Amino acid sequence: MHTTPSAITTTGLRKSYGDKVVLDGIDLDVRQGTIFALLGPNGAGKTTTVQILSTLIKADGGKVSVGGHDPERAPDSVRAAIGVTGQFSAVDNLLTAEENLVLMADLHHLGKVEGRRRAAALLERFDLVESAKNLASTFSGGMRRRLDLAMGMVGAPRIVFLDEPTTGLDPRSRRDMWRMIRELVAGGVTIFLTTQYLDEADELADRIAVLDHGKLVAEGTAEELKRLVPGGHVSLRFADPAALDSAVRAFGDVPRDDDALVLRVPSDGGVASLRGLLARLDANAIEVSELTVHTPDLDDVFLALTGKPQHERQPAP
Structure with missing residues (x-):
């Protein structure tokens, strides 16, 4: 609740x-x-x-x-x-930063003293004190x-x-x-x-x-x-083809890249999953030269849910 x-x-x-x-x-x-x-x-x-x-x-x-x-x-x-x-x-480009804030204070009927106090506090809060007297157009x-x-x-x-x-x-x-x-x-x-x-x-x-x-x-x-999105995996890179072949025997039918000597083992990236993966490598005496974890990011979510990756979308005008 x-x-x-x-x-x-x-x-x-x-x-x-x-x-x-x-x-x-x-x-x-x-x-x-x-x-x-x-x-x-x-x-x-x-x-x-x-x-x-x-x-x-x-x-x-x-x-x-x-x-x-x-x-x-x-x-x-x-x-x-x-x-x-x-x-x-x-x-408003024709007003300074301070004048813009005082104008807003007037629109809120804050009164002259309180309006100026509020404007000063906000200029400080938003790192605009040094620019308070400058026109917004600049x-x-x-x-x-x-x-x-x-x-x-x-x-x-x-x-x-x-x-x-x-x-x-x-x-x-x-x-x-x-x-x-x-x-x-x-x-x-x-x-x-x-x-x-x-x-x-x-x-x-x-x-x-x-x-x-x-x-x-x-x-x-x-x-x-x-x-929500499948596709999490651990990439294992090996020093030679023999080690890659040993890993394939240990992990079964998982994606492999023979040119890069990389095996991609499905994983949610969690600690328990990684422990199990490392234990299997140890049990088979397989040496790994590099290990990287890929978990789905929000871009993967976008692609799965809306059918288009974020980078293909039009930027806002």
Whole structure:
């Protein structure tokens, strides 16, 4: 049984545009204080899901609760509980970083003193103090994304939607963003993250749902999803053909590569499985020059569930 309450739930969530079904009966349960990743290719329905949950568009059917409120019946209550950072920045280029944050504070009716205090605290939290007086138009992609996230935090939301937050960022900026996301969660915020990036979901998410053509095709922890996919194995490399032949006799009908002197023995990569494999090698006095363990990664999961590896998908614009 779950002990933490839900921050977001959907049951049978549906959305169509004309004949095109975008969401086809989605059930989600996002626990408070966790990172939930909705993973899928372009056009899978990720952004539509965020738009419904954040009150921007209405669902065609199903039940939705965000922060304990129905986005359709109590949109103001939902908006008071959430922050949204999208793929496309809400930053005003004609204002400085500080002015952008103060403007958001004014929109939240925080009052002049409290607004400036909140802006100063967020500039510090998101490593923007040195750039506070600079126009946003001069910012790098990573700085803009940090400012955008800071603007989303002005209202102190309990739930934050991050719609593909690191698309187009360089590796260092991505890692900076990941660190800030973790810090938000450590402070009790719930993160609903949409991404095309498998490593991002693997790195950050407590639970992952895979969306493809408007349907949820799998959900679980990264480890649970990886276990859905066969293909885990141990590669054994040998110094000479005689040792390879001995191993073939010991392990039976498993894939072999005579040119590379490699045998691939099916394995889940677990400790017990490896112990058994090493014991069999010892019992047969077989010397191995190299051993590597391959467990399925989220890319394998993507391929198995959606029929396409991640690297063949179109990057986000």
